[in-house]
Amino acid sequence: MLACARSVAFDGLEARLVEAQCVLSPGLPAFHVVGLPDKAVSEARERVRAALTSLSIALPPQRITINLSPADLPKEGSHFDLPIALALLAALGIIPPEDLAQSVSLGELSLDGALVPVVGALPAAMAAAAADCVMICPRACGAEAAWVGAAQVFAPASLQEAIAHFTGRAPLPRARPGEVTEPPPTRDLRDVKGQERAKRALEIAGAGRHHLLMIGAPGSGKSMLAARLPGLLPPLSPGEALETSMIHSLAGLLDDGGISRQRPYREPHHTASVAAIVGGGKGAKPGEISLAHNGVLFLDELPEFPRAVLETLRQPIETGEVVVARANAHVRYPCRFLLVAAANPCRCGFLAEPGRACNRAPSCGEDYIGRISGPLMDRFDLRLDVPAVGWADLDLPASGETSAVVAARIAAARARQAQRFDGLPGLRVNADAEGALLEEIAAPDTEGRAILARAADRFGLTARGYHRVLRLARTIADLEGSADIRAPHVAEAISFRLLVPEPAG
Numbered sequence: 001m002l003a004c005a006r007s008v009a010f011d012g013l014e015a016r017l018v019e020a021q022c023v024l025s026p027g028l029p030a031f032h033v034v035g036l037p038d039k040a041v042s043e044a045r046e047r048v049r050a051a052l053t054s055l056s057i058a059l060p061p062q063r064i065t066i067n068l069s070p071a072d073l074p075k076e077g078s079h080f081d082l083p084i085a086l087a088l089l090a091a092l093g094i095i096p097p098e099d100l101a102q103s104v105s106l107g108e109l110s111l112d113g114a115l116v117p118v119v120g121a122l123p124a125a126m127a128a129a130a131a132d133c134v135m136i137c138p139r140a141c142g143a144e145a146a147w148v149g150a151a152q153v154f155a156p157a158s159l160q161e162a163i164a165h166f167t168g169r170a171p172l173p174r175a176r177p178g179e180v181t182e183p184p185p186t187r188d189l190r191d192v193k194g195q196e197r198a199k200r201a202l203e204i205a206g207a208g209r210h211h212l213l214m215i216g217a218p219g220s221g222k223s224m225l226a227a228r229l230p231g232l233l234p235p236l237s238p239g240e241a242l243e244t245s246m247i248h249s250l251a252g253l254l255d256d257g258g259i260s261r262q263r264p265y266r267e268p269h270h271t272a273s274v275a276a277i278v279g280g281g282k283g284a285k286p287g288e289i290s291l292a293h294n295g296v297l298f299l300d301e302l303p304e305f306p307r308a309v310l311e312t313l314r315q316p317i318e319t320g321e322v323v324v325a326r327a328n329a330h331v332r333y334p335c336r337f338l339l340v341a342a343a344n345p346c347r348c349g350f351l352a353e354p355g356r357a358c359n360r361a362p363s364c365g366e367d368y369i370g371r372i373s374g375p376l377m378d379r380f381d382l383r384l385d386v387p388a389v390g391w392a393d394l395d396l397p398a399s400g401e402t403s404a405v406v407a408a409r410i411a412a413a414r415a416r417q418a419q420r421f422d423g424l425p426g427l428r429v430n431a432d433a434e435g436a437l438l439e440e441i442a443a444p445d446t447e448g449r450a451i452l453a454r455a456a457d458r459f460g461l462t463a464r465g466y467h468r469v470l471r472l473a474r475t476i477a478d479l480e481g482s483a484d485i486r487a488p489h490v491a492e493a494i495s496f497r498l499l500v501p502e503p504a505g
Contacts, residue, residue, distance in 0.1 A: 003090035003097045006104045006133065007083035008124045009075050012284070012324075012331040013246055015120065015127035017104070019069045020080065022087035027063035033084065035068030038076045047078075048085045050111040051159050057094070064088065076283050079118040082107035082136065085159055086166075095166040104128035105136035105162075113159040121145040122242075122249035125153060136162060142175030143257025144249060147242065149177075178257030186231030189403040191224075193396060194389045198225050201384045201496060203406050206232045207413040208430040208475030210468075211317065211339040211379060213302070215369070216386030218349040222342035225386070226267075226298045229340060231403040233296070234411045235261040240294045247286050247293055247333065264295030270304040278312045279333055284324045289316055290333040302341040303371040310376055313339070317379050320432075336432075341380070343369065381431075381468045382496040413478040430471045430478070442470040448490035455494045469493045 003022045008015035031045045045066075049059065066084050068075050083105045090097040106124055108116040117140035128135040129150035137145050142155025153175040156162040164170035189199060198214065202225060205212040214222045236244060245259045268277060268288045279287035289297060299305060316322040320336040345351040346365040377383075414429065420441060421427035433441060444452060456466055470485075472493035477485045 001091055001093075003087050003100070005083040005087040005090065005100050006131075007080055007106050008104060008120070008127050009073055010077075010120050010123065010250060010283075012333050013123055013250070015123040016073065017127060017131060018073065018075065018080075018083075020083040020087040021067040021069055022084070022091040023065050023067075024060060024062045024091050025065065029059075029061045029063070031059070031064045031066075033066045033068070035066075035071040036074045037068060037080070038074065040078045041068070041075045041080050044078070044081045044084050044109075047081050047109045047111065048088065051081075051085060051109045051113040052088075054111065054113045055160055055163075057089075057092075059088075060092070064091075077118065077120075078108040078116075079106035079120065079124075081109040082115065082138075082159070082162070085109060086136075086162065089163065095163055099166055103134045103136050104131065107136070107138040107141070109159060115139065115156060115158055115162075117141050119252040120250050122147060122254070123246045125151045126246070136165075139175075141257070143178035144254050146175040146177040146257070147245070147259055178259065181255070181258035181260045183260060183262035186403065187228045189228045189232065189406055190398045190400055192221055192228065192400075193398065194393050195221055195225065195386060196400065198384055198386050199400065199406075201382045202229055202232060203410060203479065204472065204475055204496075205229070205338060205340070205382055207410045207479050208417070208471065209336075209338045209428075210381035210431055210472055210475065212341070212382045212384065213377075213380040214340075214342045214384045214386045215345055216342075217351075217388045218344060220386045220388045222386050223298075223300055226296075226300075226340045226342065227265075228403060229296055229298075229338075230263055230265045232407045232410055233263045234407070234414055236263055236294060243334065244294045247290050251286055251291060253291070264292050265298065266292040266295070267298040267300065270299070270301045272305075272309065274306075274309050274312055277309050278316070278322055279324045279331070284326060284331040286333045287322070289313070289322060289335040289337060292337040293334050295337060297337045297339050299339070299341045302343045303368055307371065307373075310371075311373065314376055314379065320426075336428075339380075343372070345369070378462055378464050379468075381472050383498070384496065409479055412481070413475065416478045416481075430474045433471060433474075434467070438467060438470060442474040442485060444470075444473060444485040444490050445487065447487040448473070448485055451487055451490050452494065459498060461497070465497060469497060472496065 005020045007018050009018045033042055033045055086100055089095045090100050108118050110116055115138035117138045121137050121141035121144045125135045125145035125148040129148050134152040135145050136154055139155040139157040142153055146153045154172040155175040165172045216222055241259055241261055248254050266288045275281045277288050279290055316335045322333050322335050324331040346368045351365040417429050473485045473489045476489040476492055
């Protein structure tokens with residue numbers, strides 16, 4: 001008798017349906033799992049055997065074969081334990097196979113039959129909903145999977161509860177989605193004393209998702225400024241929250257099934273590897289740039305990152321997605337993030353202070369910032385010099401606008417952009433516009449165009465730099481509530497491109 005149970009295999013954010021087929025055949029007693037299983041899947045037979053023994057269910061003295069179909073798709077992870085056990089129970093006649101065929105299950109089994117939480121419950125529930133199936137997952141994953149309202153989710157705590165549910169002896173209630181987690185208190189922009197130009201740059205960056213580079217002496221407040229950016233950004237829309245949570249689900253970062261409306265803020269250390277930043281490793285897991293999707297990626301001490309890591313950022317910044325290439329698969333993850341980077345002007349950090357700079361100044365500064373390649377530097381819309389704040393200014397009371405006031409302006413600017421791009425797939429903010437659409441929405445007036453033409457000739461703006469100035473000017477006009485892009489908007493946009501010379505290519 002052939003019995004089947006459905007599960008999923010993860011291919012990036014996509015959960016592909018897999019069928020666990022079980023057949024009992026005459027022969028010497030054996031238990032085999034085939035269909036390109038990895039080590040964790042192959043070991044499932046021992047966990048399933050022990051879990052069934054704990055329920056006083058003896059395996060028959062027959063040859064047991066589990067085939068994970070399609071057989072040419074690699075199967076990774078311990079979440080195949082539950083579908084393998086359910087398919088075997090159906091083959092033994094303990095649970096009805098017709099009910100099992102209409103469900104998608106995943107979960108790891110402990111040796112006493114308890115179900116252990118696994119990663120990926122949210123994308124698995126999306127696949128179950130698309131296939132018009134119910135979802136069976138461990139109780140600890142039920143609140144997460146239940147966020148997909150189109151799928152019925154049942155969350156047993158053990159294999160025994162799953163058997164009782166399928167046999168109708170003790171049907172499980174539908175799992176309920178977890179709570180929307182309250183974001184932690186954000187840091188207020190008003191705490192930053194001085195640095196008015198840097199605060200303005202943060203506002204523009206947040207309004208249009210423009211990448212920002214800050215260069216300044218140690219202790220000038222670069223990290224302090226970046227840490228306040230999450231408090232300026234509007235909350236995630238329901239669609240963005242689900243999209244971001246699917247990535248975090250695959251990474252095992254969702255706590256108690258809760259989904260947050262706060263935009264992610266990731267700040268990896270400069271010793272991080274290419275796989276940690278871009279994605280990869282065992283199972284091609286999402287990297288920091290994907291975990292920062294719809295949020296902020298802060299790279300402190302940017303020149304200290306390995307050159308290979310920095311260069312891998314160039315394509316994802318432009319395309320909004322990253323492809324993790326493997327010999328047998330290409331895994332895609334979305335990664336539309338706001339990149340904020342900080343750097344010292346040189347290795348010692350005191351290039352602008354003649355009395356404290358090293359004896360290699362100023363060439364040391366050129367060499368240090370030169371670690372950032374021209375093509376990567378060209379992708380920063382705003383380049384900002386952050387001067388040190390004098391001790392006398394630190395004694396002054398807090399001044400300037402609060403984060404709430406600035407956040408309101410950013411929210412209004414993003415609302416204008418949402419209205420502008422309504423009905424255009426893949427376009428959310430001004431940073432996404434390109435081609436003919438960019439020329440249409442970001443055409444400056446006559447005086448503004450003349451200023452931009454002079455700046456392009458004098459400072460050698462690349463084609464990418466030219467278009468990024470247009471996007472920046474469009475965002476500045478949105479913050480002002482202006483439908484037209486005028487000369488002051490263009491001039492301010494150009495001023496944020498002139499911290500360092502334009503790269504040659």
